[in-house]
Amino acid sequence: MVKPIGEYLVEAGLLEQSQVEAALAEQRRTGRKLGEIIVEHGWLQAQTIEYWMKNVIIPHRRITYPPQPASPTSQPQVFPNKPPLPRVKPPEATLVIGVEQISIPPQTAPSPPPTPKKDIQHQETLILERKDLPPLG
Numbered sequence: 174m175v176k177p178i179g180e181y182l183v184e185a186g187l188l189e190q191s192q193v194e195a196a197l198a199e200q201r202r203t204g205r206k207l208g209e210i211i212v213e214h215g216w217l218q219a220q221t222i223e224y225w226m227k228n229v230i231i232p233h234r235r236i237t238y239p240p241q242p243a244s245p246t247s248q249p250q251v252f253p254n255k256p257p258l259p260r261v262k263p264p265e266a267t268l269v270i271g272v273e274q275i276s277i278p279p280q281t282a283p284s285p286p287p288t289p290k291k292d293i294q295h296q297e298t299l300i301l302e303r304k305d306l307p308p309l310g
Contacts, residue, residue: 175238178207181230182217192216
């Protein structure tokens with residue numbers, strides 16, 4: 174059986190179990206998506222749910238519950254050694270413009286600062302005598 178979305182969000186510490194139960198009850202009454210209900214209540218932002226679905230839940234489900242060929246005689250396979258769910262925090266700042274996805278080109282690395290010319294006239298040498306040093310030990 175596939176792990177419910179609410180269970181992922183509770184395990185990650187993003188929602189309380191009571192919030193998930195309230196959202197599920199409302200989902201049964203209205204037929205709306207769980208994520209919509211959670212966002213409407215202000216418990217999470219839509220970007221956070223989208224991030225978790227894309228980067229944690231769907232990849233985890235693909236690893237843990239690979240698709241099985243449909244067979245009338247096959248029994249559902251149980252995966253006792255499921256990989257642990259990673260605890261990942263979503264990015265703090267997410268840019269959302271309407272409902273369109275935008276791509277931002279990667280930034281080039283800044284060029285290193287120019288190396289100073291090795292001009293003997295501008296180099297200084299610090300000469301210390303033993304009497305200038307603090308005593309040892």
